[in-house]
Amino acid sequence: MRVLIADDHDLLRDTLLLYLESEAGIEATGVADYPAAEAAVAAADGDRGYDLIVLDLDMPGMSGLTGLDRAMAWGAGQRVALMSGTANRETAERALAAGAAGFLPKTLAARSLVNAIRFMAMGEQYAPLDWLRAAEAEEAHPLAQKLSQRELQVLRGLTEGKSNKEIARDIDIQEPTVKLHVKTLYRKIGAANRTQAAMIAKEAGLF
Secondary structure (H helix, E strand, O other): OEEEEEOOOHHHHHHHHHHHHOOOOOEEEEEOOHHHHHHHHHHHHOOOOOOEEEEEOOOOOOOOHHHHHHHOOOOOOOEEEEEEOOOOHHHHHHHHHOOOOEEEEOOOOHHHHHHHHHHHHOOOOEOOHHHHHHHHHHHHOOOHHHOOHHHHHHHHHHHOOOOHHHHHHHHOOOHHHHHHHHHHHHHHHOOOOHHHHHHHHHHOOOO
16 A cells, blocks of 8 residues: 655654554655655656545645645546645535545544545545534634634634643644734633633633
């Protein structure tokens, strides 16, 4: 089984490759952007192609779901899955409807990502139902409608008692960016500090 992982976040990509390479029967390759993924598929086309390509929705050159459509036509038309730390339920559902092999939120644990990749490479379509249901509930919630997807992710981390560093690691952004999101969501929901923000979210039944 040959898998190509295309993601511009080095830590996430390298961690996922380590997990995949430790699995029997999986040969994994990693690249950092969309053009490099296209080149890798072209180079493998005359040999043994990839069973699955996993593309980061937000990496350089991707152009959103347009990149997915183009990638599914590469080479022999191999299976292509999307991975994202920012996409909402609607984007995930559109990708699946367009024929993506699956959708992987970056909040999944590395072991779950590996299992999902193996599942998709075997010909199945994958999407975490609990994530889709949670995303649907958040989008319909009046408090959630005040916040961006990133701000929701940060607020979830606050309700779980996580530090800015932990939240940054979980959603694959820089710690200073988390601080900016925290300040913005405080203003939007009327919170003065982390504890109050978490209480507002919990009392509103957001998480």
